[in-house]
Amino acid sequence: MVPNGKLISGHTKEFQKDVLGFLTRLSKEYGDVAKFRFGPFQNVYLISNPDLIKQILVTKHKSFVKSKDSNAIKPLVGDEGLLTSEKDVHRRQRRLIQPSFKRSHISNYAQDMIDITMDYISTWENEKERIITKDMMNIALGIISKTMFSMDFKDGYDVVGEPMEAALRISVKRMRTLLQLPLWVPTKSNREYKKAIQRLDKVIYSIIEKRREDAERHEDMLGILMEARDDEDGLGMSNQQVRDELMTIFIAGHETTANALSWAIYFLSQNPEVETKLFNEIDRVIGNRTPTPDDFMKLTYTQNIIRESLRIYPPVYIISREAEEDVEIGGHHFKKGDMFLLSPYVMQHKPEYFDNPDSFIPERFENNYLKTLPTYAYFPFSGGPRVCIGNHFALMEAVLVLACIAQRYRIRLAPDHHEVKPITTLTLRPKRGLRMIVEERNEESSQPGASDI
Numbered sequence: 001m002v003p004n005g006k007l008i009s010g011h012t013k014e015f016q017k018d019v020l021g022f023l024t025r026l027s028k029e030y031g032d033v034a035k036f037r038f039g040p041f042q043n044v045y046l047i048s049n050p051d052l053i054k055q056i057l058v059t060k061h062k063s064f065v066k067s068k069d070s071n072a073i074k075p076l077v078g079d080e081g082l083l084t085s086e087k088d089v090h091r092r093q094r095r096l097i098q099p100s101f102k103r104s105h106i107s108n109y110a111q112d113m114i115d116i117t118m119d120y121i122s123t124w125e126n127e128k129e130r131i132i133t134k135d136m137m138n139i140a141l142g143i144i145s146k147t148m149f150s151m152d153f154k155d156g157y158d159v160v161g162e163p164m165e166a167a168l169r170i171s172v173k174r175m176r177t178l179l180q181l182p183l184w185v186p187t188k189s190n191r192e193y194k195k196a197i198q199r200l201d202k203v204i205y206s207i208i209e210k211r212r213e214d215a216e217r218h219e220d221m222l223g224i225l226m227e228a229r230d231d232e233d234g235l236g237m238s239n240q241q242v243r244d245e246l247m248t249i250f251i252a253g254h255e256t257t258a259n260a261l262s263w264a265i266y267f268l269s270q271n272p273e274v275e276t277k278l279f280n281e282i283d284r285v286i287g288n289r290t291p292t293p294d295d296f297m298k299l300t301y302t303q304n305i306i307r308e309s310l311r312i313y314p315p316v317y318i319i320s321r322e323a324e325e326d327v328e329i330g331g332h333h334f335k336k337g338d339m340f341l342l343s344p345y346v347m348q349h350k351p352e353y354f355d356n357p358d359s360f361i362p363e364r365f366e367n368n369y370l371k372t373l374p375t376y377a378y379f380p381f382s383g384g385p386r387v388c389i390g391n392h393f394a395l396m397e398a399v400l401v402l403a404c405i406a407q408r409y410r411i412r413l414a415p416d417h418h419e420v421k422p423i424t425t426l427t428l429r430p431k432r433g434l435r436m437i438v439e440e441r442n443e444e445s446s447q448p449g450a451s452d453i
């Protein structure tokens with residue numbers, strides 16, 4: 001047990017003050033199973049051993065549910081969406097939705113990913129400063145809106161982006177408070193939350209209604225969700241279920257990838273030799289033509305850049321579970337109601353798995369390095385039955401977006417930039433954003449065929 005917890009709040013304050021530092025220290029000082037407390041009664045265990053993590057996520061997953069944390073976003077994503085549902089409801093929803101993430105569909109989405117990025121970056125001006133974190137969020141929102149319901153996001157920021165930002169901000173606040181007041185209590189924050197959700201509902205329901213009246217077949221995610229029929233009961237989804245899933249995928253599927261991209265761009269600006277190798281790969285594989293979905297497989301170094309960004313700053317830095325019954329894991333006995341934190345951030349910085357864990361070295365992933373590690377030493381997308389359903393989508397998106405950008409621009413941190421540090425919101429993102437200068441690579445990109453160094 002970690003000492004010095006406060007009688008009432010337990011270790012909540014230390015946790016909130018510096019989540020990453022607190023968890024890293026716990027894992028170093030207290031080993032594979034470190035016990036602490038949230039509030040007076042909630043026992044929490046940080047698990048930092050790959051085999052024990054595997055037991056929680058995979059082998060004994062039936063003894064666990066998602067932790068109470070996810071209640072904070074239920075008003076937004078509903079009870080029946082993939083992120084928040086449990087047991088049979090979750091299994092059924094997963095069966096229904098999985099087909100829309102099949103590789104064949106993702107390749108269709110890949111063209112949208114490229115078109116949206118090329119269109120977006122075509123407006124960037126040489127040598128001008130940009131807020132890259134905002135740009136990546138806009139590109140990711142554009143991609144998810146287009147692939148989900150064929151909506152052109154340029155017209156949609158006010159109607160979707162803005163209320164989405166407000167709703168997510170308040171969700172995180174709710175997650176971090178010990179006592180969540182029910183939504184009917186008319187606090188300022190609850191009123192704002194409800195208003196944001198109503199605005200989003202209005203847009204999403206009107207899209208669903210329009211689609212129900214539309215006889216044409218659509219290949220986007222909404223089309224696939226609305227046509228999906230369960231193999232077992234033959235039933236499709238109600239409007240409410242489609243709404244919950246759209247909202248879920250919308251939320252799960254943009255901020256995460258946007259942050260992965262922002263971090264990758266930041267790391268490139270700090271590691272010129274990696275940047276040169278990236279440019280060489282892009283010039284060799286793509287040259288001056290427009291990128292295509294098929295380039296993804298050939299951009300192996302670019303893929304490793306994304307893997308390495310996801311290692312150093314995994315957007316989902318904590319995965320939490322709650323024991324639904326008394327359970328034994330690796331000889332430790334836990335009680336029903338105990339809470340478990342599994343941290344990709346903590347595991348992916350362990351020197352026993354990653355040499356120089358704080359250094360950005362995409363080459364470490366070469367020669368199938370991950371295959372030599374225990375599976376849950378590196379798990380930015382979680383694992384088991386609740387593994388990120390969008391993992392292939394996200395990797396393809398991040399690689400293609402980065403390739404489109406790197407084909408045309410070199411990006412530098414603004415000279416007067418504040419120190420770049422991560423902040424732990426719903427996802428792990430750069431604190432106070434990234435201001436960066438975009439510089440056209442004209443001369444270099446007109447020399448395709450440069451060899452790798």
Ligand code: HEM
Nearest residue numbers: 082083252253256257260316380381382386388389390394
């Ligand atoms: C780099 C980008 C991404 C990262 C790091 C990421 C990470 C994760 C993680 C760690 C989980 C599991 C949480 C848990 O076990 O409790 C998860 C779940 C999920 N993700 Fe992602 N994700 C990313 C992108 C996406 C995208 C692009 C989509 C959709 C287009 C998506 C949709 C989902 C959904 C629906 C779930 C819930 C799955 C379930 O519980 O069955 N994610 N994601």
